[in-house]
Amino acid sequence: MKAAALKDAVTVRTIGDELRRQFGCRVHKVPVHAGMTCPNRDGRLGAGGCIYCGPGGSQAAWSDPALSVSEQLRTGMAYARRRYKARKFVAYFQPFTNTYGPVEQLAAHWGAAAGEKDIVGLSVGTRPDCLPEDVLALLVRSRDRLPYLCLELGLQSVHDRTLQILRRGHDFAAFEKAVSRARRREIPLCAHVILGLPGETVEDMMTTVRTLLEMGIEGIKLHHLHVLKNTPLAAAYAKGEIALMSMEAYIDVVAEILRLLSGRMVIHRLMGEAPRGHLVAPAWTTRKPEVVTAIYRRLERTEVGPAVPDMPKVTPQVAFILPQDKA
Numbered sequence: 001m002k003a004a005a006l007k008d009a010v011t012v013r014t015i016g017d018e019l020r021r022q023f024g025c026r027v028h029k030v031p032v033h034a035g036m037t038c039p040n041r042d043g044r045l046g047a048g049g050c051i052y053c054g055p056g057g058s059q060a061a062w063s064d065p066a067l068s069v070s071e072q073l074r075t076g077m078a079y080a081r082r083r084y085k086a087r088k089f090v091a092y093f094q095p096f097t098n099t100y101g102p103v104e105q106l107a108a109h110w111g112a113a114a115g116e117k118d119i120v121g122l123s124v125g126t127r128p129d130c131l132p133e134d135v136l137a138l139l140v141r142s143r144d145r146l147p148y149l150c151l152e153l154g155l156q157s158v159h160d161r162t163l164q165i166l167r168r169g170h171d172f173a174a175f176e177k178a179v180s181r182a183r184r185r186e187i188p189l190c191a192h193v194i195l196g197l198p199g200e201t202v203e204d205m206m207t208t209v210r211t212l213l214e215m216g217i218e219g220i221k222l223h224h225l226h227v228l229k230n231t232p233l234a235a236a237y238a239k240g241e242i243a244l245m246s247m248e249a250y251i252d253v254v255a256e257i258l259r260l261l262s263g264r265m266v267i268h269r270l271m272g273e274a275p276r277g278h279l280v281a282p283a284w285t286t287r288k289p290e291v292v293t294a295i296y297r298r299l300e301r302t303e304v305g306p307a308v309p310d311m312p313k314v315t316p317q318v319a320f321i322l323p324q325d326k327a
C-alpha cells in the first residue's frame with residue numbers, strides 16, 4: 001500500500017497536502033542559496049557553527065550561490081515541473097541564516113523571488129535570535145505579493161543542555177521570544193527538530209514536540225541526527241563519542257510523534273537528507289522512501305507495539321563539545 005493511503009490510519013497533515021488544498025494544484029518548494037552566512041559561523045557568536053552543520057549549511061545539491069535568486073528558482077522550477085508535475089512553487093531560502101543581513105539585501109532577494117512567475121510563497125529558514133523588527137516587517141510585506149509565508153526556525157530541542165552540546169549559541173528562551181514576536185505579526189512558523197541528539201532520551205524528544213504543540217507552532221520539520229563530513233560531530237563520531245539512532249528506533253519515535261500530533265501541526269518533513277558525498281553515518285539516511293513508508297506502516301498498526309528503545313547513553317567524552325570549550 002502506498003504511504004499516501006496508509007497515513008489515513010492516523011491524521012497526518014503534510015505540507016504538500018496543505019499547499020495543494022490552498023492552491024488547488026501540486027506546489028513544490030524550490031531551495032535557494034542566497035549566499036548568506038550565520039552568526040554562529042562568522043565569529044559574531046561562534047566560528048565553528050553548530051556541531052552537525054556541514055560547510056554548506058544544509059545547502060541543497062542544486063542550489064548555487066554563484067547564480068542569482070531568479071536563476072536558481074528557474075532551474076529548480078523547471079526540474080520540479082518535469083519530475084513532480086508541480087505547477088506552483090514556494091521559494092525556500094534554505095542554507096545558513098536567511099534573516100542575517102541588511103534588510104535592503106533581504107528585500108532584493110525576496111523581491112526577486114516574488115517577481116518570478118508561478119512563485120506563490122516564501123519560506124525563510126533562520127535562527128531564533130536573528131529576527132530584527134525591520135526584517136519581520138519585511139516578511140509581513142511579502143504577503144502583499146505572495147499568499148504563502150512560513151518562517152522556519154531552527155530549534156532542534158527545547159532542552160538547554162542539548163542546545164549547549166550542539167553549540168547552537170542560543171537557548172530555548174530565545175526561541176520563545178522569537179515565537180512571540182512572530183506571533184504579534186501573525187507570521188506562520190515551522191520549527192526544525194532533530195531526533196536522536198546526544199544524551200537525549202525518547203521522552204526528551206517527545207517533550208520537545210509536546211512543548212511546540214502546546215506553544216501553537218503551526219508546523220514541524222523532523223530530522224534524524226546524521227553525521228556529515230568535516231563537522232565537529234564527525235570528529236566525535238570517529239572517536240566513538242556519539243551514538244546514532246537505528247532506523248527502527250527512528251521509525252518508532254516518529255510514529256509516536258505523529259500519533260501525539262494527530263494532525264494538529266503540519267508536517268514539513270519526516271526525515272533529513274544528506275548532500276551527495278557528504279554523509280558519514282547513518283547509512284540508512286540514503287533510504288528515505290523506505291523509512292517514510294515504514295513510518296506510515298507503523299502508524300497503521302493498532303497495537304502499541306514494542307516499547308520505543310531509549311537512545312544509548314553518550315560517553316563522558318561528550319564534554320568536549322560543551323560550550324566552555326569554544327571552537
Ligand code: SF4
Pocket residue numbers: 038039040041048049050053054057095096097127154168
Ligand atoms: S545556526 Fe544553522 S547555519 Fe548556523 S551553524 Fe547552526 S545549523 Fe549551521
